[in-house]
Amino acid sequence: MLSKSEVKYIQSLSQKKFRGEENLYIIEGPKIIDEALTVVPQHLKTIYALPEWVETNKNKVSDIEVKEITEGDLERISLLKTPNKALALMEIPWSEGFLLKKNNLALVLDGIQDPGNVGTIIRIADWFGVAQIICSADCADVYNNKVVQATMGSIFRVEVFYTNLPEWLPAQNDVPVIGAMLDGMPLNFFGKVKNGLLVIGNESKGIRQEVLPFVNQKVTIEKTGNAESLNAAVATGIILSYLK
Amino acid sequence: MLSKSEVKYIQSLSQKKFRGEENLYIIEGPKIIDEALTVVPQHLKTIYALPEWVETNKNKVSDIEVKEITEGDLERISLLKTPNKALALMEIPWSEGFLLKKNNLALVLDGIQDPGNVGTIIRIADWFGVAQIICSADCADVYNNKVVQATMGSIFRVEVFYTNLPEWLPAQNDVPVIGAMLDGMPLNFFGKVKNGLLVIGNESKGIRQEVLPFVNQKVTIEKTGNAESLNAAVATGIILSYLK
Incomplete structure (x- = not known):
């Protein structure tokens, strides 16, 4: 079970201010997490997931911190009306100054x-x-x-x-x-x-x-x-x- | 102030079943009500509105039942997060069997x-x-x-x-x-x-x-x-x- 302070920490990321301070944001659901694992695995910090998700995805997440949680935990940290199996904390990519691409x-x-x-x-x-x-x-x-x-x-x-x-x-x-x-x-x-x-x-x-x-x-x-x-x-x- | 039963009646129209039984649906906010007054005034059954809306629109609504209500009333009947001055009950137009228009x-x-x-x-x-x-x-x-x-x-x-x-x-x-x-x-x-x-x-x-x-x-x-x-x-x- 997740600790109260961990739940509170994750919940705080629904606010822009805390996202900026922690440099993290939240993604939810198997589909977008799967996309993150494919496209930007280096930005995935922690995945909180139900046992069934962990079982199905264990081969994909070897380098990433995965915490197995209960449905009750997921409900407490989810921002969705219908929580969907897994939630992940993503690092906000650090941008080194924006440059407009040429011929685009x-x-x-x-x-x-x-x-x-x-x-x-x-x-x-x-x-x-x-x-x-x-x-x-x-x-x-x-x-x-x-x-x-x-x-x-x-x-x-x-x-x-x-x-x-x-x-x-x-x-x-x-x-x-x-x-x-x-x-x-x-x-x-x-x-x-x-x-x-x-x-x-x-x-x-x-x-x-x-x-x-x-x-x-x-x-x-x-x-x-x-x-x-x-x-x-x-x-x-x-x-x-x-x-x- | 609206009676409890009137509030309950309006709230029931958020459900498809009651919309079908009463043949009514809800529109909210000055903009869409104004559009209804222009396009389909014959379908407007009752308008529930704050005094400021009634004052501004009194010339447009001569043939329609308008009930002046308080902000508290509006909050109780509104389906919006931010109630917006007026709410109206509209008749669902009776369709005499659908016919696909030709050359369309x-x-x-x-x-x-x-x-x-x-x-x-x-x-x-x-x-x-x-x-x-x-x-x-x-x-x-x-x-x-x-x-x-x-x-x-x-x-x-x-x-x-x-x-x-x-x-x-x-x-x-x-x-x-x-x-x-x-x-x-x-x-x-x-x-x-x-x-x-x-x-x-x-x-x-x-x-x-x-x-x-x-x-x-x-x-x-x-x-x-x-x-x-x-x-x-x-x-x-x-x-x-x-x-x-």
């Missing part, structure tokens, strides 16, 4: 606060081979449990960087900045974009005023019906399907 | 159980002018509060019909059935589709075995990265952006 299309998220949307966008980026996402500081934290789970493991393959966009954007010389907006060119006027930044704004507020001056092309998803707007993740998926 | 692209949802996804798909359909959605019986109920709120009002403009797909599909003579699948033709091989059914399957299981025989064209969103799958709503948005 990267995503810029401006004020995307919904954790599910940020997670889904990371998964979409991974589907289309977008390797880097630059977020405004007020986007949902990528290591928030809801974001992590919504990425379905894509978090291990996509680099996410938080910054002040109005300061960071002008420092990216000559990289075309495409803004998703309501008054832009229709998607099918664009060809594939090999080099550039695609800016996705907040669903209700759009791209913020301070960021707009850096947008030098506007793209629009043409509307043939009546809905007022599209979900930010859906819009990102549609635009990337044309540009990538 | 309609959506078919097969086993989409997540309410947020079903709601987002209804909103996407509305954006692209898709007027009808046919759902398998195990899709999330369109009048579930989470679905309703995720539609952002598009629920008032899109017709949704639940049926047994393996029985219903073969009765639709000569309508092309396009399935979203992993082994289909890339999207850009398709032109605009004026007449047909687009089938979206469950995110992890795909289109079910019993439905597959009725699919006569397959479409695929090409993957250039590594994610295993796309969210069902995102996939729907991407495909409709090419087909509509």
Whole structure:
């Protein structure tokens, strides 16, 4: 059985402050843990798992600390409504200063606060081979449990960087900045974009005023019906399907 | 102040069984209520609202029963984490038997159980002018509060019909059935589709075995990265952006 202090420690990682201090975040469920074991085993610190999970996975986890726990323990440390066999603590990868890759299309998220949307966008980026996402500081934290789970493991393959966009954007010389907006060119006027930044704004507020001056092309998803707007993740998926 | 029995009655509408018996569902928040007042005022039965909402909207609601309530009342009847000024009971429109419109692209949802996804798909359909959605019986109920709120009002403009797909599909003579699948033709091989059914399957299981025989064209969103799958709503948005 887990000690009270260990339970409390794990629970504290649901808060951004403690994640930052401990440099750890939580992943849950066999599927995403399996993905972590494949893609970034070096970041796995501790796995807390039910006996059945430990039995099935014992050959995969030789170098990693695994603690066998009871269902009661798992319920106490899980952030999910329905705990799912195993939970792991992951190290937040240490980034040595972010550098935008050359000849690449990267995503810029401006004020995307919904954790599910940020997670889904990371998964979409991974589907289309977008390797880097630059977020405004007020986007949902990528290591928030809801974001992590919504990425379905894509978090291990996509680099996410938080910054002040109005300061960071002008420092990216000559990289075309495409803004998703309501008054832009229709998607099918664009060809594939090999080099550039695609800016996705907040669903209700759009791209913020301070960021707009850096947008030098506007793209629009043409509307043939009546809905007022599209979900930010859906819009990102549609635009990337044309540009990538 | 609302009576206990009135509170209990409204709360009961969070359950599908009682929605069916009473033929009512709940919408919440000024934005979607405003949309209802514009699009389907005849379906609005009762509005429960804080004094500030009543004051602002008194000119719009002359024919509708409005009950002024306290914040405490609203908290007791609201299904939202953060109640938002007003809640309304809506009549479920009585459908006289569903007929597929001719020369139209309609959506078919097969086993989409997540309410947020079903709601987002209804909103996407509305954006692209898709007027009808046919759902398998195990899709999330369109009048579930989470679905309703995720539609952002598009629920008032899109017709949704639940049926047994393996029985219903073969009765639709000569309508092309396009399935979203992993082994289909890339999207850009398709032109605009004026007449047909687009089938979206469950995110992890795909289109079910019993439905597959009725699919006569397959479409695929090409993957250039590594994610295993796309969210069902995102996939729907991407495909409709090419087909509509």
